[in-house]
Amino acid sequence: MPTPSALRAPALAVSAAVLLSLSGCSDGGDGNGNGESDKKQDFATQKLNWDDCPAPSPAQGAGGAPTPLPDGTAWQCATMQVPRDYAKPDGERVELALIRAAAANKDKRIGSLIFNFGGPGGSGVTTLPSAAKDYAELRARYDLVSFDPRGVGRSAAVECLDAKALDAYYAEDMTPDDAAEEKAYGESLKKYSAACEKNSGAVLPYVGTVNAAKDLDLMRQVLGDDKLSYFGISYGTELGGVYAHLFPQKVGRAVFDAVVDPTQTSEQGSLGQAKGFQLALNNFAEDCVARGDACKLEGSTPKEIEAWIVALLERLDKKPIPGGDGRELTQSQATNGIVQTLYSKEFWPYLEQGLDEADGGDGSLLLVLADSMAGRNQDGTYSNIGAANAAINCVDSKERDDLAYAKSKVPEFRQASPVFGGFLAWGLSGCSTWPVAGEWDTPDVSAPGAAPIVVIGNTGDPATPYEGARKMAQQLGKGVGVELTYRGEGHGAYNGGSKCVKTAVDSYLLEGKVPAAGKVCE
Numbered sequence: 001m002p003t004p005s006a007l008r009a010p011a012l013a014v015s016a017a018v019l020l021s022l023s024g025c026s027d028g029g030d031g032n033g034n035g036e037s038d039k040k041q042d043f044a045t046q047k048l049n050w051d052d053c054p055a056p057s058p059a060q061g062a063g064g065a066p067t068p069l070p071d072g073t074a075w076q077c078a079t080m081q082v083p084r085d086y087a088k089p090d091g092e093r094v095e096l097a098l099i100r101a102a103a104a105n106k107d108k109r110i111g112s113l114i115f116n117f118g119g120p121g122g123s124g125v126t127t128l129p130s131a132a133k134d135y136a137e138l139r140a141r142y143d144l145v146s147f148d149p150r151g152v153g154r155s156a157a158v159e160c161l162d163a164k165a166l167d168a169y170y171a172e173d174m175t176p177d178d179a180a181e182e183k184a185y186g187e188s189l190k191k192y193s194a195a196c197e198k199n200s201g202a203v204l205p206y207v208g209t210v211n212a213a214k215d216l217d218l219m220r221q222v223l224g225d226d227k228l229s230y231f232g233i234s235y236g237t238e239l240g241g242v243y244a245h246l247f248p249q250k251v252g253r254a255v256f257d258a259v260v261d262p263t264q265t266s267e268q269g270s271l272g273q274a275k276g277f278q279l280a281l282n283n284f285a286e287d288c289v290a291r292g293d294a295c296k297l298e299g300s301t302p303k304e305i306e307a308w309i310v311a312l313l314e315r316l317d318k319k320p321i322p323g324g325d326g327r328e329l330t331q332s333q334a335t336n337g338i339v340q341t342l343y344s345k346e347f348w349p350y351l352e353q354g355l356d357e358a359d360g361g362d363g364s365l366l367l368v369l370a371d372s373m374a375g376r377n378q379d380g381t382y383s384n385i386g387a388a389n390a391a392i393n394c395v396d397s398k399e400r401d402d403l404a405y406a407k408s409k410v411p412e413f414r415q416a417s418p419v420f421g422g423f424l425a426w427g428l429s430g431c432s433t434w435p436v437a438g439e440w441d442t443p444d445v446s447a448p449g450a451a452p453i454v455v456i457g458n459t460g461d462p463a464t465p466y467e468g469a470r471k472m473a474q475q476l477g478k479g480v481g482v483e484l485t486y487r488g489e490g491h492g493a494y495n496g497g498s499k500c501v502k503t504a505v506d507s508y509l510l511e512g513k514v515p516a517a518g519k520v521c522e
Contacts, residue, residue: 043089044221046081053077053099056126059384060153062377066099066129069139073101075129080222082150082215084206094203096215097154099125100145101132111225111252113142113509114216116149118234118258120209121388123153134495135231137506142229149239150215151200151207152388158207160196160387163380167327170374173317174332175422185426186403193433196387204436207388208395209443213243217250227252227451229509233492234258234464240453241445241472244480248450253509257456258492261468262445262475266397267409267428271416272465274424278417280342280462281306283489284351296356309338310418312359321363329363329370335423337369342462343491394431398438401428445472450480452514454505458496460489485520498522 053075055065066075077099084092103109115135117127124146135144148155161169169188176182196204216239220228229252232240237256244251264272285302288295299305313331320328329337341351354365375383406429413421431438447453453476457469466485473481486493486501493501500521507513 043082043218046222048078048080048098048222050076050078050100053125056123057154057157058377058381059157059159060123060126060148061375061383061385062379062381063126069101069132071104073104076100076102077125079154080147080219082218084150084156084203086211086214092202094150094156094206095154096150096219097125097148098145098219099128099147100143101128101139103143104140108141109143110141110510111143111227111229112145112220112223113138113229113231114219114223115144115146115231116233116236116239117146118232118236119152119385119389120149120235120239120392121152121385123148123383123385125153131495137502138231138509141510143223145219145223147215147219149207149212149388149392151203151391152384156203156207157200157384158196158203158387158391159199159384160192160390163376163382165195166374166376166382166386167380170336170370170376171320171328171330171333173330174335175317175426177317182403182407186429189429190433192390193435196391197435200387200391201435204391205395207391208439209239209242209392210246210439212239212392213246216243217247220250225252226250228254230254231509232256233494235260237455237464237472238262238443238445241447241476242443244447244450244453244476245443245445248447251447251450251453253451253512254453255456255494255505255509256453256469256472257494257505258461258464259455259457259469259472260464261471262443263471264468265441266393266399266431267401270424270428271413272467273463274413274417274421276462276465277339277342277420279465280460280489281309281338281419283460284342284348287348288352296352298359306418309355312355313419316358316363321358321361323367324364327367329358329367332423333370334358334363334366335420336373337366339420340369340373345489390430390434394434394438395436396439396443397431398441399428400432400434400438402432403429405429445475447476447480450476452482452508453480454484454508454515455481456484456486456493456501456505458486458488458490458493460487461491461493463491482514482517483519484515485518487520487522493521 053065068074079095081093083089084094125148128146151158173181176185228250230240238260282302285305297305298308316334317331320330323329341347358366375385406426410425413425455469455473457466459466473483488496498521504515
């Protein structure tokens with residue numbers, strides 16, 4: 001998704017903080033992003049050395065090497081070289097980590113279907129194997145491919161604080177209540193930015209979405225495809241939109257799910273996300289109330305449950321509770337744990353259990369959920385999803401709101417969401433001390449002449465609110481953006497359990513049958 005990056009960096013699906021006026025960054029080519037130099041052809045003709053996949057690196061996350069698919073197909077990994085700076089193709093290079101599973105039916109193979117699962121900052125190399133069962137039908141005719149974008153995982157990972165410092169960072173008070181807490185919060189932001197500059201300063205200017213889109217086009221060429229077949233989720237829809245703008249004639253069959261609103265600034269996106277997560281929490285509370293005595297939480301109405309959650313978080317602000325292994329659950333971590341469960345209705349039982357246990361003084365489950373949100377592994381190390389999220393968001397977005405401005409927005413945000421508003425308002429200052437300038441206010445995704453792109457909006461999506469899908473479809477342009485609505489819960493639609501959605505998407509990707517614009521699925 002565009003994650004709220006532990007509700008600390010500017011929330012971009014709010015990952016949508018991206019825009020350099022792309023009209024001014026078109027490289028002087030043929031309207032398809034070409035023409036940067038003959039050197040680019042050297043990158044485009046490179047041969048990939050596909051081999052067995054290793055276990056994830058610490059920056060990618062925990063776990064072992066991916067196991068073969070049920071039919072015995074093995075996962076293969078490779079690295080692809082790209083220029084660090086596309087304006088200087090003879091300069092430094094970056095190696096991007098790729099993963100693939102070959103198409104099941106080689107005789108009817110269409111090509112490669114490239115996935116970006118969002119974040120920004122998520123490792124596609126680790127995510128695709130764990131999610132592959134949801135895309136089994138698509139593998140009938142496509143090689144399933146994903147990658148770690150630049151700055152992520154094994155692809156020149158952005159590094160900031162070490163694990164011990166990150167433990168302290170994510171536990172800190174992210175909604176300061178007085179001058180001393182505001183000063184501490186500001187110092188924390190400075191420390192984080194300084195660590196990123198010290199450890200990854202050379203790569204920070206080059207991890208933005210425009211460069212990632214250019215990497216996608218190189219990937220298309222290296223994989224041997226005339227057109228890009230693409231499945232973008234959450235922030236991946238923003239990346240896909242920027243790609244379509246830069247390379248409209250190279251768009252093949254593409255699907256955007258859990259869609260970022262490209263018309264919103266970072267601040268507008270954060271406010272929309274506050275409303276979205278509040279809506280998801282209200283839906284959770286309504287479900288709990290409907291179950292009567294089976295609901296473990298205090299309150300006979302959704303509003304009463306919401307007030308009870310607010311009171312619990314206020315208690316944690318004053319006094320953290322034990323979270324296991326010598327750690328404590330703070331207000332900030334509890335909030336992140338709640339957020340983590342709202343991405344899918346399947347997680348609601350964990351939310352209910354975690355809140356109930358925290359009310360009784362046991363913060364271990366909410367802390368585990370918060371750790372998952374922050375990319376903390378069981379051994380105490382961290383993936384670099386938080387660092388990459390901040391780096392990509394801040395090099396995309398021009399917004400540099402200081403603490404005073406963020407403080408002034410707290411009342412408006414809290415009105416939108418009593419539970420999450422304060423955190424997201426203070427998070428507006430997440431890029432205020434960043435050492436690299438941002439590129440745009442909003443991304444240009446206009447793609448005249450591109451093939452149809454199916455754009456799916458979920459009415460119950462907390463992280464990328466439903467309205468963003470229509471805005472994306474409109475901005476892509478007439479005849480390009482094809483809107484599909486799913487009346488459901490959770491972040492995204494394709495894996496939400498709707499046969500209608502899955503059939504529409506599969507028919508398009510596999511057979512080229514474009515769904516009727518405005519189609520609604522339950």
